[in-house]
Amino acid sequence: MSRSRPESQMGRIVVAAIDFGTTCTGYAYFLRRDQGTRIADINTDQAWLGSSEMGLQAPTTVLMDPEKRFHSFGFEAESKYKTLTLKNEHTHWYYFRHFKMKLHHEKDLNRDMMLADADGKKMKALLIFMEAIKYVKKHLLKKLKDGLREDVNLREIKWVITVPAIWRNSAKQFMREAASRAGIPNDQLTLALEPESAAIFCKELALNRVGGVDGVFLRAFDPGEKYIVVDCGGGTVDTTGHEVLPDGKLKELHAATGGPWGGQLVNEAFEMFIEKMVTKPVLDKFARDCTSDWIELQKDFEKKKRQYAPNMDDMDLNFPVDLEPMFKEAKKYDLHERLLEKDFKKNVELVKHSLILKPAIMEKLFEPAIKEITQHIENLLKKKELRSVSTLLLVGGFSESPTVSGALRKHFEKLRVIAPGNGSVAILKGAVMFGNDSNVIAARVSPYSYGVHTRKYFDPSTHPANRKRVIKGRAAVADNVFDKHIEYGEHVYVGGKSRERKYVVSNRHNPFVYWNVYHSEKREPMFCDEPGCVYLGKLEITIPENLREERVILMLSMTCRGTELEATAIATDFDIECAAKFDFLQDDVSNISDDVFESIS
Numbered sequence: 001m002s003r004s005r006p007e008s009q010m011g012r013i014v015v016a017a018i019d020f021g022t023t024c025t026g027y028a029y030f031l032r033r034d035q036g037t038r039i040a041d042i043n044t045d046q047a048w049l050g051s052s053e054m055g056l057q058a059p060t061t062v063l064m065d066p067e068k069r070f071h072s073f074g075f076e077a078e079s080k081y082k083t084l085t086l087k088n089e090h091t092h093w094y095y096f097r098h099f100k101m102k103l104h105h106e107k108d109l110n111r112d113m114m115l116a117d118a119d120g121k122k123m124k125a126l127l128i129f130m131e132a133i134k135y136v137k138k139h140l141l142k143k144l145k146d147g148l149r150e151d152v153n154l155r156e157i158k159w160v161i162t163v164p165a166i167w168r169n170s171a172k173q174f175m176r177e178a179a180s181r182a183g184i185p186n187d188q189l190t191l192a193l194e195p196e197s198a199a200i201f202c203k204e205l206a207l208n209r210v211g212g213v214d215g216v217f218l219r220a221f222d223p224g225e226k227y228i229v230v231d232c233g234g235g236t237v238d239t240t241g242h243e244v245l246p247d248g249k250l251k252e253l254h255a256a257t258g259g260p261w262g263g264q265l266v267n268e269a270f271e272m273f274i275e276k277m278v279t280k281p282v283l284d285k286f287a288r289d290c291t292s293d294w295i296e297l298q299k300d301f302e303k304k305k306r307q308y309a310p311n312m313d314d315m316d317l318n319f320p321v322d323l324e325p326m327f328k329e330a331k332k333y334d335l336h337e338r339l340l341e342k343d344f345k346k347n348v349e350l351v352k353h354s355l356i357l358k359p360a361i362m363e364k365l366f367e368p369a370i371k372e373i374t375q376h377i378e379n380l381l382k383k384k385e386l387r388s389v390s391t392l393l394l395v396g397g398f399s400e401s402p403t404v405s406g407a408l409r410k411h412f413e414k415l416r417v418i419a420p421g422n423g424s425v426a427i428l429k430g431a432v433m434f435g436n437d438s439n440v441i442a443a444r445v446s447p448y449s450y451g452v453h454t455r456k457y458f459d460p461s462t463h464p465a466n467r468k469r470v471i472k473g474r475a476a477v478a479d480n481v482f483d484k485h486i487e488y489g490e491h492v493y494v495g496g497k498s499r500e501r502k503y504v505v506s507n508r509h510n511p512f513v514y515w516n517v518y519h520s521e522k523r524e525p526m527f528c529d530e531p532g533c534v535y536l537g538k539l540e541i542t543i544p545e546n547l548r549e550e551r552v553i554l555m556l557s558m559t560c561r562g563t564e565l566e567a568t569a570i571a572t573d574f575d576i577e578c579a580a581k582f583d584f585l586q587d588d589v590s591n592i593s594d595d596v597f598e599s600i601s
Contacts, residue, residue: 013031013156013157013158014029014030014031014144014152014156014157014158015029015030015157015158015160015432015435015436016028016029016030016140016144016157016158016159016160016432016435017029017159017160017161017162017192017428017429017431017432017435018133018136018137018140018159018160018161018162019057019162019194019424019427019428019431020060020100020132020133020136020161020162020163020175021057021060021100021233021234021235021397021424022060022098022100022101022233022234022235022236022262022264023059023060023098023233023234023235023263023264023302023397024057024058024059024060024234024397024424025057025058025059025060025074025132025136026057026058026424026425026428027136027139027140027428028425028428028429028431028432029140029143029144029432030432030433030435030436031144057397057424058073058074058075059074059075059077059078059097060074060097060098060099060100060132061073061074061077061078061081061095061096061097062077062094062095062096062099062128062131062132063076063077063080063081063093063094063095063096064093064094064095064096064123064128064131065093065094066092066093068094068123068127070131070134070135071093073131073132073135073136074135077095078295078299081093081095081292081295082292082295082296085291085292085295086292090119090291091119094117094121094123095117095118095119096115096117096118096123096128097118098234098235098264099115099125099128099129100235101235101236101260101264102115102125103167103171103174103175104164104166104167104171104235104236104260105260109168109170109171109174109584109585110585110586111126111174111177111585112124113125113126115128118291118295119288119291125174126174126177126178126181129174129175129178130178130179130181130182131182133161133178133179133182133184134182134183137159137182137183137184141154155188157188158188158190158435158436159179159184159188159189159190159435160189160190160191160192160431160432160434160435161175161179161189161190161191161192161431162191162192162193162194162197162427162428162431163175163191163192163193163194163563164193164194164231164233164235164236164238164258165193165194165195165196165231165238165240165256165258166236166238166256166257166258166259168536168584169536169537169564169565169582169584170536170537170584170585172191172563172564172584173564173582173583173584173585174585175191176189176191176564177585190434190435190438190562190563191563191564192430192431192434192435192563193238193240193256193563194231194233194238194395194396194427195229195230195231195238195239195240195256195395196229196240196250196430196434196441196563197426197427197428197430197431197433197434198229198231198393198395198396198426198427198430199227199229199240199242199250199393199395199430200250200430200433200434200440200441201420201426201427201429201430201433202220202221202393202395202418202420202426202430203221203244203248203250203440204430204433205420206220206221219416220390220391220393220416220418221244222244223244223245223246223248224243224244224246225243225244225390225391226241226242226243226244226253226386226388226389226390226391227241227242227389227390227391227392227393228240228241228242228377228380228381228386228389228391228392228393229241229242229393229395230373230377230392230393230394230395230396230399230408231258231395231396231399231427232262232263232373232394232395232396232397232398232399232404233262233263233396233397233398234262234263234264234397234398235260235262235264236258236259236260236261236262237258237259237260237261237262237369237372237373237376237396237398238256238257238258239256239257239258239376239377239380240252240254240255240256240257241253241254241380241385241386241389245442249439249440249441249442250440250441250442251441251442251443251491252441252443252444252445252491253385253386253445254380254383254385254386254445255444255445255446255447255489256447257376257380257447258376259372259376261368261369261372261373261376262369262396262398263302263305263306263369263397263398263401265368265369265372266305266365266366266368266369267298267301267302267305269364269365269366269368269369270301270305270365271298273361273365274297276343277335277338277339277344277348278323278326278327278335278338279327279330279331281330282323282326282327282330282331285326285330286320286322286323286326289322289326290320290322290323290326293320293321293322293323294320296318296320297317297318297319297320300317300318301317304316304317305365305401306397306400306401307402308362308401308402308403309402309403309406310359310363310402310403310406310407312359313359314349314356314357314358314359315356315357315362316354316355316356316357317354317355317356317357318353318354318355319350319353319354319355321353323335324350335350336350346358346360347360347361348361362403366401366403366404366407369398369404370403370404370407370408373404373408374407374408374411374412377392377408377412389415390415390416391415391416391417391418392408392412392415392416392417392418393418393420394408394417394418394419395419395420395424395426395427396424396427397424399419400419400424405417405419438494438562439494441494442493442494443491443492443493443494444491444492444494444560445489445490445491445492446486446487446488446489446490446491446492446560447488448486448488448519448520448521449482449484449486449487449488449519449520449521449522449523449524449525450484450485450486450517450518450519450536450558450560450565451482451483451484451485451486451517451518451519451520451525451528452482452483452485452515452516452517452518452539452556452558453480453481453482453483453515453516453517453518453528454481454483454503454515455469455477455478455479455481456477456478456481456483457475457476457477457478458475458476458477458478459478462478463478467479467480467527480527480528480529481526481527481528482518482520482525482526482527482528482530482533483501484524484525485499485501485556485557485558485559486499486558486559486560487523488520488521488522488523489523492559492560494562499557500555500556500557501555501556501557502553502554502555502556502572503553503554503555503556504551504552504553504554505543505551505552505553505554506550506551511542511543511545512540512541512542512543513540513541513543513554514538514539514540514541515538515539515541516528516535516537516538516539517535517536517537517538517539517582517584518533518534518535518536519533519534519536520532520533520534536584537582537583537584537585537586538582538583538586539558539567539580539581539582539583540580540581540582540583541554541556541569541578541579541580542578542579542580542581543571543578544571544576544578547571547574547576549573552571552573553571553572553573554569554570554571554572554578555569555570555572556568556569556580557569565582566582567580567581567582568580
């Protein structure tokens, strides 16, 4: 019989992590009964995560019914959609795959952003992300309850969701708002950076000498050692550089960088190859009329791609029965004849219903991703702060490909290249550890200079004459000034205090004060409209109702000591903290009113 625990029984705390990936999604949880619980007690839920071919994870796939209501997620969604396509009943359903990458590619993220499904039909992205997180959350809670044989106190759960380190602030906020709508309270949610999570897990493996780690692995995490984490996921490749401090904590040496060079890039190369082989009109017709077969071919390639190694012979795929006659009908000659042409001869064969890809073609499919990854790492190693790096730590599902790890070992033969195995699980378990102790990362490097749009008293020795403005007869000011709070490349220490800036809020009839927030890759940007400055969104400060003074002095500080940008505001004359909230999902740059605020620092 299920029973609830009393509120006073707070010694048991659950950390629940969701690895929301481009290709696959999984979760892990940690039940802390005391401070001595070991890493091995972190439970990766293999019961629902699927087959070993998928890395013990379920596809990040959402199926919505014709009324735009959630139907299913993961393998269940794929199975249902396949059945619908076989009966030609799928056209009014909404089938979403690989949609996480939308948050990386979309330049101007907002709450009304739309996602296109497999047929091009659109729904609100926030709804799709919310339903996916809600499903995983529900599944995790049921697993917890079944394992504990008692109800879980929801307020005892610390939730962690992994995100790529190279994501913008708007993408992180989008994920946070989707989680909030899925029933995960903001104050119980932490976003963990994927490469950081993997590094935390690998460090703990080494320090505790578990998991059969060898001497090379151990040396990589000795105090003073420096390494680069290469997180190769389905969508993106993230890289961060760390130094192991004497107390075992990690210090970031270089801000996260990377790009869209994950496993999906190989899949896209394969789809372009098939398109070239049968021509675009034929493939478009096949994908539209034989949707299930097209999806099965993509899934078959995904499975074989993960296993492919350079020393293997041919790779064979199940070739759809209807594609060959469809090609012949459209082009008036046989597909076998097409494969005798220069671009395909000796590289690909069609034997009965098997498409055989030769090693030369497989190398070409992997080449764009591997080239981008190796070039990016080479550029990183030239940077001053990373020149003494001795180790590359490969994690993420794409790093499990023997082709990827083998290419990186060969290219960077002078470095230790460590792939701990099952790299996606490393991220998941590391995210749980981060949720249990976020202070394991001692310092991060700011990827930009962050600041707010404001005015400063005009200084003719600093400000150009065309920036001078006189507002309502008051002292001359310089307008559109970038008032810097965090500097590009600055080490931001966890728990440390960022610089404070003092502002005056005048003519205060509105309970809210808004700043436009910008970032720049320059260390000393002067104006918000100069080249390189990018508008991020709004910072909203709430002035308490009991402060009715016409002018209020605010002390504002901004920091990125966590994985997200934060701000605090203090009304200094009254020592009252004012609520401060960023909104990076607004794409409109509003003008600052003449008498709302002015900087006096």
